[in-house]
Amino acid sequence: xxxxxxxxxxxxxxxxxxxxxxxxxxxxxxxxxTGERTFLAxxxxxxxTVTSIYPQMAFSVPSFxxxxxxxxxxxxxxxxxxxxxxxxxxxVLGIAGDGGTADIxxxxxxxxxxxxxxxxxxxxxxxxYMNTGVQRSSLTPFGAAxxxxxxxxxxxxxxxxxxxxxxxxxAHRIPYCATASIAHTADFLNxxxxxxxxxxxxxxHVLAPCPTGWGFPSDQTMAVGRLxxxxxxxxxxxxxxxxxxxxxxxxxxxxxxxxxxLQKRFRHLGPAERKLIEGQRDRExxxxxxxxxx
Amino acid sequence: xxxxTLTARRAxxxxxxxxxYGVRLCRPEVIAAYPITPQTSVVEKLSExxxxxxxxxxxxxxxxxxxxxxxxxxxxxxxxxxxxxxxxQGLLYMCEMLHYxxxxxxxxxxxxxxxxxxxxxxxxxxxxxxLAMRDAGWLQVYVENxxxxxxxxxxxxxxxxxPAVRTPVMVxxxxxxxxxxxxVVSIPGQREVDAFLPPFVPGENVLDLANPRSLCxxxxxEWQTEFRHQQQEAMAAARRAIAGADGDFAGVFGRRWGGMxxxxxxxxxxxxxxxxxxxxxxxxxxxxxLREEGLxxxxxxxxxxxxxxxxxxxxxxxxxKGIGVIDRDVxxxxxxxxxxxxxxxLYSAGDASPHxxxxxxxxxxxxxxxxxLETMYRKVIALTEGKAEREIQFAGLRWEEW
Ligand SMILES: Cc1ncc(C[n+]2csc(CCOP(=O)(O)OP(=O)(O)O)c2C)c(N)n1
Ligand code: SF4
Numbered sequence: 275x276x277x278x279x280x281x282x283x284x285x286x287x288x289x290x291x292x293x294x295x296x297x298x299x300x301x302x303x304x305x306x307x308t309g310e311r312t313f314l315a316x317x318x319x320x321x322x323t324v325t326s327i328y329p330q331m332a333f334s335v336p337s338f339x340x341x342x343x344x345x346x347x348x349x350x351x352x353x354x355x356x357x358x359x360x361x362x363x364x365x366v367l368g369i370a371g372d373g374g375t376a377d378i379x380x381x382x383x384x385x386x387x388x389x390x391x392x393x394x395x396x397x398x399x400x401x402x403y404m405n406t407g408v409q410r411s412s413l414t415p416f417g418a419a420x421x422x423x424x425x426x427x428x429x430x431x432x433x434x435x436x437x438x439x440x441x442x443x444x445a446h447r448i449p450y451c452a453t454a455s456i457a458h459t460a461d462f463l464n465x466x467x468x469x470x471x472x473x474x475x476x477x478x479h480v481l482a483p484c485p486t487g488w489g490f491p492s493d494q495t496m497a498v499g500r501l502x503x504x505x506x507x508x509x510x511x512x513x514x515x516x517x518x519x520x521x522x523x524x525x526x527x528x529x530x531x532x533x534x535x536l537q538k539r540f541r542h543l544g545p546a547e548r549k550l551i552e553g554q555r556d557r558e559x560x561x562x563x564x565x566x567x568x
Numbered sequence: 569x570x571x572x573t574l575t576a577r578r579a580x581x582x583x584x585x586x587x588x589y590g591v592r593l594c595r596p597e598v599i600a601a602y603p604i605t606p607q608t609s610v611v612e613k614l615s616e617x618x619x620x621x622x623x624x625x626x627x628x629x630x631x632x633x634x635x636x637x638x639x640x641x642x643x644x645x646x647x648x649x650x651x652x653x654x655x656x657q658g659l660l661y662m663c664e665m666l667h668y669x670x671x672x673x674x675x676x677x678x679x680x681x682x683x684x685x686x687x688x689x690x691x692x693x694x695x696x697x698x699l700a701m702r703d704a705g706w707l708q709v710y711v712e713n714x715x716x717x718x719x720x721x722x723x724x725x726x727x728x729x730x731p732a733v734r735t736p737v738m739v740x741x742x743x744x745x746x747x748x749x750x751x752v753v754s755i756p757g758q759r760e761v762d763a764f765l766p767p768f769v770p771g772e773n774v775l776d777l778a779n780p781r782s783l784c785x786x787x788x789x790e791w792q793t794e795f796r797h798q799q800q801e802a803m804a805a806a807r808r809a810i811a812g813a814d815g816d817f818a819g820v821f822g823r824r825w826g827g828m829x830x831x832x833x834x835x836x837x838x839x840x841x842x843x844x845x846x847x848x849x850x851x852x853x854x855x856x857x858l859r860e861e862g863l864x865x866x867x868x869x870x871x872x873x874x875x876x877x878x879x880x881x882x883x884x885x886x887x888x889k890g891i892g893v894i895d896r897d898v899x900x901x902x903x904x905x906x907x908x909x910x911x912x913x914l915y916s917a918g919d920a921s922p923h924x925x926x927x928x929x930x931x932x933x934x935x936x937x938x939x940x941l942e943t944m945y946r947k948v949i950a951l952t953e954g955k956a957e958r959e960i961q962f963a964g965l966r967w968e969e970w
Contacts, residue, residue, distance in 0.1 A: 313646070313775050326785035336775035338645060338783035340638070341668050347635030351598060351642025351650075352775075354626035358597035358648050364777070382638065385631035 275467045277460055281306050289332040291324040294492030296456040296482035296499065298324065300398045301369055303459070307466040308365040308394070310335060313352055317379060318342040319371040320405045320484075321398070345370045346382030346395065353391040365470050368395040372413035373403045376439050387446045387475045394469045394476045397439065400484035408487040412437040415507070416554065417547055418539045420487075425542040435554065439479050444513045449474040452512040455481050457499030461510060461521055468514070481508050489538025501533040506555050509562070518566040530555065574622075576757035583714035583746040586753045587653070587679050587739070588613035590721030592623050593761040594677075596651040598643035600628035600636045604658040605691050606743040607681040611653055633658040637665035637678075644674040645783055647770040649725065652676070655743065656683035656697045663701065669736050670705030670799065672784045673773055675728035676736040677721065682710075682845065682896075683743040684932040692933020693743030694896040695844060699873070699905040705799055707737040707806055708873040710844040714753045716825055717741050719817065722756070723825075725765055726813040732805035734771060742846040742896075744933065756821055764820050803875040810872060828877040830869040833859060834884065837866030839948045842881075843894035844870050844906060847929075847936050851894075854941040865945050870906060881913035890923040890952040892944045896930040903960045904928055923951045929963035940964055 285305035291298040297320055305312060314337035316322050322339040325332035340348045345368045352366045370379060375397035386393055402420050403409040410420040415436045419425045423432040443451040450472040454462040462480060469476035483499050485492040502508035505528045510521040530552045534540040543551075562568075574593065581589075587610050591599075599618075601611040617623040626643075630636045633654050640650035654662060659680055669676055684694045698708060707727065711717045717739065724737040741747050773783055787795055811827040818824035832848075833855050834840060841851055848869040858865045868884060868891075870877060885891070891914070895904020902908060907926035914921050927944050930936040940963050951957045964970045 310780075311777055313777075315642070323786065326782050328785050328787040328791055331782040331785065333782055334780050336777060336780045338775065339785050341634075341664055343634060344638035344665070347600075347630060347638035348642035350628050350630065350635075351600065351639035351644075352646055354598045354600075354628050354639070355643040355646030355648045358626050358643070359646065381631055382635050385635055388631075389629065 275307065275463045277463070280463070281309070285310065285312070285334045286325065286332055287334065288330070289324045291320065292486045292492065294485040294495045295320070296484065296495050297321055297371070297398045297400060299456055300396065300480055300482050303463060304367070304369065304396055304466050305335065307463055308367055308470050311363055312365045312367050313337070314367050314369065315340045315345055315348050315352065316369045317345045317371070317374040318405065319374055320400070321369060321371065323405050340368070342374055343378040344382050345374060345379050346384070346386035349393040349395065350386045350389060350391050353393050366393045368393065370395070370397055371404070372397060372399045372401060373411040376413050376437050377411055384446065387443065387448050387477070390474050392474055394472070396478045396480060398480055398482040400482045400487060402487050404484055404487045413439065417543050417551060419542060420539070430542060430547070431539070440511065440513070443477050444518065447516070448477055448513070450514050451477040451479070453479045453508070453510055455499045455503050455508060455510060456483065457496045458503065458510060458522070465512065487539070489541075490536050494536060498533070498536055501528065501536065504528045505530050505533040506559060507533055520566065520568045523568060527555070574755065574758040576755060576760065578752055578754050580750055581714065581753050582609065582748055582750050583717045583741055584609045584681070584748065585613055586714040586718040587721055587741065588617070589755050590718040591651050592617050593756060593758060594722055594725050594765055595623070595649065595767070596625055597648040598626045598628065598640060599651045600630050600639035601652050602630055602633045602636045602654070602658060604633070604655045606683060606747040607653045607655040607658070607679065609747070610679055614651075633661040634665055637662045637669060640676055641665065641669050641672070641674055644676050645672070645773065645775050647768070647774045649768040650676050651678065653679040653681070655681040656685055659697045659701060660685060663704065666701055666704035666706060668784070671795070673734045673802070674736060675725070675734050677724045677728055678736070678738050679721070680738050680740045681743045681747045682740050690932040691743070693745055694931045694933070695740070696897040698738060698740045699897045701738070702874060702905065705735065706874060707735055707803075708740060709737065709871055710740045710873060711746070711871070712846055712848050712869065713746065714749070714751050715823070717746065718753055718755070719821070719823060719825060722761060722765060723813045723817055726816070727806060727809045729768055730805070730809040731771060733802050733809050735799070735802045735806060740845065745846045760820055764817065806875050826869070826871060828872045828875075829880045830871060831884070832867045832869070834866035834868065836864055838864040838889045839945060839952065840866045840868050840884065840888050841892045841894060841941065841944055841948070842868040842870060842906065842910060844873065844896070847894055847896070850936065850938060851941050854938050854945065858942065858945055863945070863949070873906070876909050876913070878913040881910050882916045885914040885917040885922050886920055888922050890948040892925050892927055892948040894927050894929055894936070894944070898928050898931070923948070925951055925957050926960045927963050928960065934964070936963065940970070943970060
C-alpha cells in the first residue's frame with residue numbers, strides 16, 4: 275500500500291476528539307484501507323465518545339458501540355453472521371482502546387482469536403483510560419502519572435511494567451499480528467492491508483499518543499510517536515507464519531530523556547528512575563534479540 | 569437430512585430436549601452458548617443437530633456467558649435470528665449484556681434454566697436468577713412442562729420479532745424439575761412451524777452496507793427518556809402480541825397456553841393460589857382434590873412476569889376472597905417478587921381487595937409437596953375467615969410447625 279494510493283474519501287468525518295488525537299487518525303487511516311465494505315465495532319472509549327453521540331454519527335460505515343468487555347465476542351457474532359448470510363468481501367473490524375483490549379476485554383479478545391474467526395482487531399494504545407479521565411491501565415508504562423497512579427506522597431506514578439500485548443497475541447499463534455506507530459504511517463497502512471487480507475483473526479497494536487493524557491503540545495503527536503520508536507520505548511514488529519520480524523531496529527537508541535522530557539506524565543521522575551527506564555528498555559531489547567534472532 | 573424432514577410426531581424427552589427441538593424448528597442462524605448445569609443439555613443437543621446437518625446454523629463456542637450474549641447480539645445486529653441459553657451464575661454474569669440487548673431492541677430469544685444463585689452453592693432450582701433480571705427489559709415467560717417449553721420457544725420468536733415489540737424474550741424452565749424430567753412431547757412439523765414463523769425480517773436496527781448507520785450509541789439526557797418510553801410502549805405492545813401469538817398458535821397446532829396468565833377452575837373460585845412455573849402442575853392436583861371436598865379453590869398460573877399481568881390479576885382480585893402467592897424466591901428485606909407485584913396489581917380493587925398471603929417455598933430445589941400446597945389453601949381460607957396469619961411465611965421451615 276502506497277500513501278498516494280490512499281482513497282480520498284473519508285469514512286470517519288466530523289468527530290470531536292481533542293486536537294492532535296492519534297486515536298482519531300488511527301481510525302481514519304484504517305477505514306481508508308478497509309473501505310466501505312467494513313462492519314465496525316468499537317467499545318466504550320474515547321473513540322465511541324467522540325464519534326457516536328445521538329443523533330450525530332461520525333462513521334460512514336455500519337458501526338456500533340460494543341459493551342466495554344465484549345468487543346472480541348461481538349466480532350465473533352458478526353463473523354458468524356457473515357457466514358450465515360454468505361456475505362463476500364467484507365471486513366469485520368474492531369477498534370478498541372488499551373483498557374478495552376488488554377484489561378476488561380482481554381478474555382473476549384482471547385476467545386475470538388482462539389476460535390480463529392475472520393476478524394481484524396486494532397488496539398489503539400493511548401496508555402490509559404482516557405475517556406474516564408486518564409486512569410492507569412495495564413498498558414500504562416512504568417513511571418507514568420495518571421489519576422489513579424498519581425504523584426503524591428509515597429506514590430510516584432505507575433509502578434508495574436507495561437503488559438506485553440504483542441506477545442500475548444503471539445502466544446495465541448494468531449495468523450497475523452503486528453505493532454505499529456502512528457508516526458510510521460506507511461508501515462502502519464501496509465500492516466492494515468495485510469491484516470485485512472488475513473484469512474483468520476488479525477491484530478494490530480498501534481501506539482497512539484494522546485496530547486491530553488500525556489501532556490504534550492497538540493502539534494507534537496507525530497514527533498512523540500516517532501521518538502517512542504527512536505528511543506526504543508516502542509518497537510515495530512510483525513508476527514506471521516509463526517515468525518516474528520522486526521520492521522525497524524534503531525542502530526543507536528536516542529536517549530529516553532528525549533521522549534520522556536516532552537511529556538508531563540513523566541515530569542516527576544528523577545534521574546534514577548529515568549535510568550531505570552533505560553535499563554528496562556535495554557533488557558527488553560536484549561530479550562527480543564535473543565528470542566526472535568534479529 | 570435437511571431441516572424440512574422434521575414431521576410432526578410425539579416423543580419421550582426431557583424439557584431441555586423439548587426446548588432444543590423448539591429452537592431447531594425456529595431455524596436460528598447463529599447460536600452462542602456457554603455451559604452451566606442444568607442448561608447444558610440444551611446446547612449440547614443443538615450442537616448435535618448442527619454437527620449432524622439437521623440444522624443450518626453457526627454455533628459459536630464462546631469463553632463466557634457475557635460473550636455468549638455479546639456474540640448473539642453481534643449476529644442479531646447483522647440481521648440474524650439467534651438463540652442462547654443460560655442459568656444462575658451464568659445469567660448473572662450476562663447481566664450487563666441483557667440490558668444492552670433490550671435497550672438496543674434486538675429480538676433475541678434465550679432459555680434460562682432456573683437455578684438458585686450462590687452462595688451457598690446449589691445447582692437446584694428456584695427463581696432467584698431470572699427474577700433478579702426482571703428490570704433488564706426482557707420479556708419473561710415461565711413454563712409448566714416440556715410441551716409448554718417447546719411451544720413457548722416458538723411463540724417467543726413470534727412475539728420478540730413482532731415489529732411493535734422488537735424486544736428480547738427469556739423462556740424460563742425450572743431447573744431439573746423440568747429441565748431433566750422426561751415426558752411425552754408433541755413435536756410440530758417443520759412446515760407448519762415455517763408457516764407460523766416465517767424467516768426473520770429485521771427492522772431498521774441492522775448493520776447494512778447499503779445504508780450505514782451507527783447502533784447502540786450514546787444518548788444524552790435530553791433524548792434518553794424518549795428511548796426508554798419506547799421500551800415501555802414495546803412492553804405494552806407485547807401484551808397484545810402474546811395474546812395474538814397464543815391464539816394463532818392454537819389455530820395451527822391446537823394448543824393454547826393462556827397468554828399472560830392461565831386460570832384453572834377460577835370461574836367461581838373464592839380462594840386461589842398464584843405462582844410461576846412447574847409448581848402449578850402439582851397445584852392443579854391439589855385444586856381437584858379440594859374441589860371434591862366442596863372447597864371453591866382455583867389457581868392462577870402467571871406465565872409472563874414481564875410484561876406483568878396487572879389487569880388480569882386486578883380482575884381476579886375483584887372476584888375472589890383470598891389469594892396465596894407462591895414465590896420461589898425472596899427479595900431479602902421485603903417479600904417474594906411475585907407477591908410484591910401481585911399486591912400492587914390488586915391495589916386497584918380498593919376496599920374489595922382480597923386477603924393476601926405470601927408463601928416462600930421451593931427455594932434452591934426444596935420440594936413443594938401436595939401437603940404443603942393443601943396447607944397453603946387452608947391458610948388462605950382461614951385468613952379470609954378472620955384468623956391471623958403472618959403475611960410472609962416460609963413453607964415447611966425446619967424449626968417451625970407448618
Ligand atoms: C463494564 C464497564 N466498566 C467500566 C466502564 C467505564 N468505562 C468506559 S470507557 C472506559 C475507559 C476506556 O479506556 P480505553 O479502553 O483505554 O480507551 P480510551 O478511552 O483510552 O480511548 C471505562 C473504564 C464501562 N463502560 N463498562
Ligand atoms: S483524551 Fe487523548 S485519546 Fe481521548 S480524544 Fe483526547 S487526545 Fe484522543
